[in-house]
Amino acid sequence: xxxxxxxxxxxxxxxxxxxxxxxxxxxxxxxxxxxxxxxxxxxxxxxxxxxxxxxxxxxxxxxxxxxxxxxxxxxxxxxxxxxxxxxxxxxxxxxxxxxxxxxxxxxxxxxxxxxxxxxxxxxxxxxxxxxxxxxxxxxxxxxxxxxxxxxxxxxxxxxxxxxxxxxxxxxxxxxxxxxxxxxxxxxxxxxxxxxxxxxxxxxxxxxxxxxxxxxxxxxxxxxxxxxxxxxxxxxxxxxxxxxxxxxxxxxxxxxxxxxxxxxxxxxxxxxxxxxxxxxxxxxxxxxxxxxxxxxxxxxxxxxxxxxxxxxxxxxxxxxxxxxxxxxxxxxxxxxxxxxxxxxxxxxxxxxxxxxxxxxxxxxxxxxxxxxxxxxxxxxxxxxxxxxxxxxxxxxxxxxxxxxxxxxxxxxxxxxxxxxxxxxxxxxxxxxxxxxxxxxxxxxxxxxxxxxxxxxxxxxxxxxxxxxxxxxxxxxxxxxxxxxxxxxxxxxxxxxxxxxxxxxxxxxxxxxxxxxxxxxxxxxxxxxxxxxxxxxxxxxxxxxxxxxxxxxxxxxxxxxxxxxxxxxxxxxxxxxxxxxxxxxxxxxxxxxxxxxxx
Amino acid sequence: xxxxxxxxxxxxxxxxxxxxxxxxxxxxxxxxxxxxxxxxxxxxxxxxxxxxxxxxxxxxxxxxxxxxxxxxxxxxxxxxxxxxxxxxxxxxxxxxxxxxxxxxxxxxxxxxxxxxxxxxxxxxxxxxxxxxxxxxxxxxx
Numbered sequence: 001x002x003x004x005x006x007x008x009x010x011x012x013x014x015x016x017x018x019x020x021x022x023x024x025x026x027x028x029x030x031x032x033x034x035x036x037x038x039x040x041x042x043x044x045x046x047x048x049x050x051x052x053x054x055x056x057x058x059x060x061x062x063x064x065x066x067x068x069x070x071x072x073x074x075x076x077x078x079x080x081x082x083x084x085x086x087x088x089x090x091x092x093x094x095x096x097x098x099x100x101x102x103x104x105x106x107x108x109x110x111x112x113x114x115x116x117x118x119x120x121x122x123x124x125x126x127x128x129x130x131x132x133x134x135x136x137x138x139x140x141x142x143x144x145x146x147x148x149x150x151x152x153x154x155x156x157x158x159x160x161x162x163x164x165x166x167x168x169x170x171x172x173x174x175x176x177x178x179x180x181x182x183x184x185x186x187x188x189x190x191x192x193x194x195x196x197x198x199x200x201x202x203x204x205x206x207x208x209x210x211x212x213x214x215x216x217x218x219x220x221x222x223x224x225x226x227x228x229x230x231x232x233x234x235x236x237x238x239x240x241x242x243x244x245x246x247x248x249x250x251x252x253x254x255x256x257x258x259x260x261x262x263x264x265x266x267x268x269x270x271x272x273x274x275x276x277x278x279x280x281x282x283x284x285x286x287x288x289x290x291x292x293x294x295x296x297x298x299x300x301x302x303x304x305x306x307x308x309x310x311x312x313x314x315x316x317x318x319x320x321x322x323x324x325x326x327x328x329x330x331x332x333x334x335x336x337x338x339x340x341x342x343x344x345x346x347x348x349x350x351x352x353x354x355x356x357x358x359x360x361x362x363x364x365x366x367x368x369x370x371x372x373x374x375x376x377x378x379x380x381x382x383x384x385x386x387x388x389x390x391x392x393x394x395x396x397x398x399x400x401x402x403x404x405x406x407x408x409x410x411x412x413x414x415x416x417x418x419x420x421x422x423x424x425x426x427x428x429x430x431x432x433x434x435x436x437x438x439x440x441x442x443x444x445x446x447x448x449x450x451x452x453x454x455x456x457x458x459x460x461x462x463x464x465x466x467x468x469x470x471x472x473x474x475x476x477x478x479x480x481x482x483x484x485x486x487x488x489x490x491x492x493x494x495x496x497x498x499x500x501x502x503x504x505x506x507x508x509x510x511x512x513x514x515x516x517x518x519x520x521x522x523x524x525x526x527x528x529x530x531x532x533x534x535x536x537x538x539x540x541x542x543x544x545x546x547x548x549x550x551x552x553x554x555x556x557x558x559x560x561x562x563x564x565x566x567x568x569x570x571x572x573x574x575x576x577x578x579x580x581x582x583x584x585x586x587x588x589x590x591x592x593x594x595x596x597x
Numbered sequence: 598x599x600x601x602x603x604x605x606x607x608x609x610x611x612x613x614x615x616x617x618x619x620x621x622x623x624x625x626x627x628x629x630x631x632x633x634x635x636x637x638x639x640x641x642x643x644x645x646x647x648x649x650x651x652x653x654x655x656x657x658x659x660x661x662x663x664x665x666x667x668x669x670x671x672x673x674x675x676x677x678x679x680x681x682x683x684x685x686x687x688x689x690x691x692x693x694x695x696x697x698x699x700x701x702x703x704x705x706x707x708x709x710x711x712x713x714x715x716x717x718x719x720x721x722x723x724x725x726x727x728x729x730x731x732x733x734x735x736x737x738x
Binding site for chain 2: 114144148256364
């Protein structure tokens, strides 16, 4: 450092700011000024440390001291003791809950970092268009090790022991899937990477392909080696142009180095990869539909069995895994099944990448060990709810999943726990909702998506979902009856039981889970004709308060349907039959005379 | 700059031993960039260039750094990288001064980029808006 001897970092994340971190910042600056230290010590505000539970956080550099739960009153002591006398303020250090020891150096507080990056290990570190940087970070080492030192069966054994489950949503054990494909003898087999990421709000697969494409190429080659396939196909959405470009560059570089192609690393094993583009149909994320789409057929699912491991692409044994699943594979082979199993929970080993979206402060991509709770994900890593609003629910598993509420916040996230509470892991999109979100509208939004994306092959999905959507629309318009609610529930059950593929079997989940968690809201819409979140436009009522209205006519002039009438300088009135709830009058009124019911 | 593959045909790697040799070679090349202790050595800047970053202007920021560092005679390597996960704070960049821990900055526009060059890169003063690393890597695990 040229001028400053020390830096004091103050967390400026939303959580810490709510507990006066800005005042801490000001006090630090003032105190340093008074002591004449402003030229030697720099005070700086940072983003969220992801440890909001113990905020506000103050970190001193270069000695890495990490103070927690600091108050503005503690500033003087920090300066007098730590900065001037060089003695740490013990009472502000983090106390290790296991042994009550004070921990000073944040380097020894790995556990405060709730995230562990395995699938995302190289994203944001390496240049994805430079294979050398990937090699420096162990790319293709696992492939080399497997080809030279391991038999295909040994690779599969490691995969099975690791307990890695498919990250595309279903959670089927990947090693077992590989074994099925390996056992089916055939002159030609295929490895398919499912990069048809379609859940609204999910972007983890895209980020992996854009940030570390070699991890996926390497894993596909490993899968080919162990299952006896020498051809790989990546089915990727055409809407992901950057991921496609980076994959192409990565494939070319891997071929030039000889990690793909003939006689890889002198082992005699051949493996080549081709790209196939999807046109963006959601159902093509289902593996049989995906295979049909690659074959040039309509993207429609077929009944399993036969499973793709038996009869897949061009009727040959095919193993399909999703991007994130593949991205885990090379690390598992290098570090071993035991290592991988030590992370996560007993039945769901490893980590899961989540895309945080919605009403959350730190929108972004995170990766946490399985078993992390929703509370940790949303309130620690995610930095809590935007604008200090109240958490209402989080939708996991996209349109096939369900919503989880406050009472589920402490449930450890893994495949089985999420299913037990009526949702599912899905591919990892997490959409966070606050008090202003209407759960009936939310269910309607997902149904709209499903109706649009249903391939139409089976009637429960094609017709049933449409009817569900119509019922939900009726309810959000205030025309629903109690009978409609019964019908909604029964129809949902029937669609779940009778649909052909995963899309239809799970599409009523948002309805069922909101009905079970937010029954009151449905009743409110049906009997009181009200939407307390204020999202259902048809249930809103704009009313002018005759006491507050001065008769300025501004609202009447801005109303697009002439629903407002009244004499100049006299209170105005809104004709509810004509009003279209466009909100224009509300925005225009300078006297707060218009309220929304 | 970021393109090391300027149309040069790469040699095939024919065995695991070759691959290990290659890894040592590229690692030391990166290490040279990482841990160089002579003060004249390079400043490294990585710009997160996934779709989210690019949509928020990462390309312009990368160009800004390449052009401005050149104009201001600062020896630096500017490379692109994938998503760092801080999508709420795009564009994000990581700056590593010689011999020091990397620092991540979020919400980088050209004004902030200018500040980072003038204050952090030239003088070692931190600039507001650092994003602390809040995850563990597999190297420590």
